[in-house]
Amino acid sequence: MSTSVLAVEGGEGFVSPGPSTFVYPPIFGEGTFLTKPMLIVILGSALIAVLMFLATRRASVVPSKGQFVGESLYGFVRNSIALDAIGKPGMKYVPYLATVFFFLATMNIAGIVPLVQFPATSRIAFPLILAVISCVIFNAIGIKRHGLGGYFKDMMFPPGIPWPVYILLAPIEFVSTIIIRPLTLTLRLTFNMFAGHLVLVLFILGGEYLIFEYSGVVGIAAGTVAILGSLILTAFEGFVQLLQAYVFTLLSALYIGGALADEH
Amino acid sequence: MSDPVLWLAVQEPSPLAPEPGEIVVGIIAFVLLFLFLKKKVYPVFEKTFAERTAAIEGGIEKAEKAQAEAAEALEKYNAQLAEARGEAGRIRTEAQSQRAEIVEEARTEARTEAQRILEAASAQIASERAQAMAELRRDIGGLAVALASKVVGESLEDEARQRRTVERFLAGLEQADEQAVAPSGAAG
Numbered sequence: 001m002s003t004s005v006l007a008v009e010g011g012e013g014f015v016s017p018g019p020s021t022f023v024y025p026p027i028f029g030e031g032t033f034l035t036k037p038m039l040i041v042i043l044g045s046a047l048i049a050v051l052m053f054l055a056t057r058r059a060s061v062v063p064s065k066g067q068f069v070g071e072s073l074y075g076f077v078r079n080s081i082a083l084d085a086i087g088k089p090g091m092k093y094v095p096y097l098a099t100v101f102f103f104l105a106t107m108n109i110a111g112i113v114p115l116v117q118f119p120a121t122s123r124i125a126f127p128l129i130l131a132v133i134s135c136v137i138f139n140a141i142g143i144k145r146h147g148l149g150g151y152f153k154d155m156m157f158p159p160g161i162p163w164p165v166y167i168l169l170a171p172i173e174f175v176s177t178i179i180i181r182p183l184t185l186t187l188r189l190t191f192n193m194f195a196g197h198l199v200l201v202l203f204i205l206g207g208e209y210l211i212f213e214y215s216g217v218v219g220i221a222a223g224t225v226a227i228l229g230s231l232i233l234t235a236f237e238g239f240v241q242l243l244q245a246y247v248f249t250l251l252s253a254l255y256i257g258g259a260l261a262d263e264h
Numbered sequence: 265m266s267d268p269v270l271w272l273a274v275q276e277p278s279p280l281a282p283e284p285g286e287i288v289v290g291i292i293a294f295v296l297l298f299l300f301l302k303k304k305v306y307p308v309f310e311k312t313f314a315e316r317t318a319a320i321e322g323g324i325e326k327a328e329k330a331q332a333e334a335a336e337a338l339e340k341y342n343a344q345l346a347e348a349r350g351e352a353g354r355i356r357t358e359a360q361s362q363r364a365e366i367v368e369e370a371r372t373e374a375r376t377e378a379q380r381i382l383e384a385a386s387a388q389i390a391s392e393r394a395q396a397m398a399e400l401r402r403d404i405g406g407l408a409v410a411l412a413s414k415v416v417g418e419s420l421e422d423e424a425r426q427r428r429t430v431e432r433f434l435a436g437l438e439q440a441d442e443q444a445v446a447p448s449g450a451a452g
Contacts, residue, residue: 099297123282123283128287
């Protein structure tokens, strides 16, 4: 819950949550470093590490329940993302892609975990990091595979097009690959989480306001609808959060696959 | 946002501005997580995947091998059965021929035995007969002489003469007897 909104709740009207909802002061007071989103990222990463490690304890051909879940998640990224999007050479990038998927899914899902209730990925820094890493990786792969000149030539001058078009196409392709891709990766994820969280907060705080502040039959009825609506939205958010983690991972894989391919 | 909280007024939040602290934390957390999972977790998953594949493939292979072995064993048993049957047939034929042989042999033996017994019996009869004849000859002489002495009233003093007389008489008897039983008489 946002302290900023709660702070004004005692006032005259309802103040709808805005970008300030996503700004947390340092946990241990002014001047300290750690904020709630950072804590979520740290604890979330530790949780993934611990759960995955437990899943591999006493690993056997016939899996235990934990092993089965861990294996299925890993196998999903391995088979449905890496091998499907890249093909056989994709095996090399499974560790990166799987980690991206686990990391993002966890940080996204944090948005609907009770008591945590904040998607760390709605803070642009975290998606940006992964988007930049993904882009560095696929560009590096492309340059390694085709050579510096070959890679940019493939990218900017795809064959089979009349030459005047290149005047327009080459800069577009360049900007699209080098700048737009990391940007869209970042913004798509960040603002899906941002908007989802905003809507949830709006429904919950609005419902709360209607019931306790506005009150009366109308206020309580409308507030109850809003709170119930927030439950449905929470389920929907969970779906969006997993989907966005999948989309981010899949696009990263597709970019890697494209860089590895012989022709763009 | 007409009622600004103090720290909000100081720091206008923009969702587009990445916070340096978060970037640092994010990079460290992600890199550490990546290194840990890559070293400790993913190889284990890959290993179990490989093991599972191997187990399934191995199972199929084993089943195929077992089937081939079973087929081979069946063939072997069939061959053995056929061989046994052939041998049984051969043994039966052999036994049949042997039976005929044995029966023939037994018959021959029985015949020989019968012959032998017959001959032995004949020989015994002949010898007994000869013995009886000798005894009879001895006694008959004495009896005849005693009878003759009684009839003549006097004893023949000369033993030698007396014997000669009896011999002569018996020779006459034997001649007649030889003509009656030719083969057995010769043996005795």
